[in-house]
Amino acid sequence: MDLKLKRKNVLITGGSKGIGKSIAEAFLAEGANVAIASRGIGALERTKEELGGRVSIIQTDVSSAREREKLIDSFVEQHGSIDVLINNAGGSTGSTAAETDMELFYRAMELNYFSAVHLSKLAVEQMRRKSGGAIINITSIFGRESGGKATYNNAKSALISFTKSLADEVIKDGIRVNSIAPGSILHETGNWKKRLEENPERIQAFVENEIPAGRFGTPEEVANVAAFLASEKASWIVGASINVDGGQSRMNF
Incomplete structure (x- = not known):
């Protein structure tokens, strides 16, 4: 299926490995212009080599507000505009809620939630200039129901809620915002x-x-959904949280 993503400018955070890397491959297969961003320059360079040099790389720490601003500025400077933002960067820390230091809760929110919120706001500013775009937030089934570490799940739950709020605000500008909630993915x-x-x-x-x-599940199975959601084939999907989990989630919706 031709998703008509050829020459679309796509930015993927946490794009040097795992799900992010597979999302990059999926968009490359559709002919998109792809940039991947993460903290480690070594991992970025290895991934670029593995992908045949077809991606551009941007070293950044998305837990820093200033770095997020620089990331969007650098991407737009390189590509001229942004059509698709994939907020994939994230991580899990801590143990039980009672035993986890508050500092780890703050860090988890900064990395998993505030980074995506800020980057989305910055991307919307750019996308409005073209009257269109797509933002996809990678969350988790445990942002939709209980399970896993509280720091991570709290942040992902907040991100699912933000996805719906932003989606309803910006669809009138031709910008679609959705989230993908993976289950247990092996990579x-x-x-x-x-x-x-x-x-x-x-x-x-x-x-x-x-x-x-x-x-x-496999990273590729998440990546295929991301590419579809970014395309006009998904034009009437707005503010959704889509499970990609092989039936693992216990929710009815």
Whole structure:
């Protein structure tokens, strides 16, 4: 299916590995102009080489407000405009809510929530000049229901709510905002890979008991949904949170 994303200017945060890298590959396959951003220049350079030099790279720390402003400025300077923003950067820290220091809650919100809010606001300013664009926030099924670490899940839940609020505001400007809530995704640099290597029997039992599809998801399966949501094929999808989880979520909606 031709998603008509050729020559669209796409920025992906957390794009040097895992889901972000696969999203970059999906947009490249559609002929888009792709830039990936993350903290580690080494990982960025390796990913650029692995992708045949077809992406531009921007080293940044999206937990810093000033860095976020510089990121959007650098991208627009390089590409002239921004058509698609993928807020994929994130991370999980802490343990139980009662045992986790407040500092970790603040850090989780800055990385997983405020970074996406700020970058979205900056991108909207640019997209309004072209009367169109798409913003996709990568959240989690545990932003929709309980489970996992409180710091991460609180932030992802807030991001799902923000997605709907912003979507309703900017659809009149031709800008669509949606979120993707992945379930348990297995990739080489992720936590599930480490857990699988440490205790394969326990993790296999988790898959059998918790994921109706009977396997982990892949980054590519998330990436395919991201490319679709960014395209005009998804023109009537606004403010949605879409599970990509093999049935893992227990919610009815």
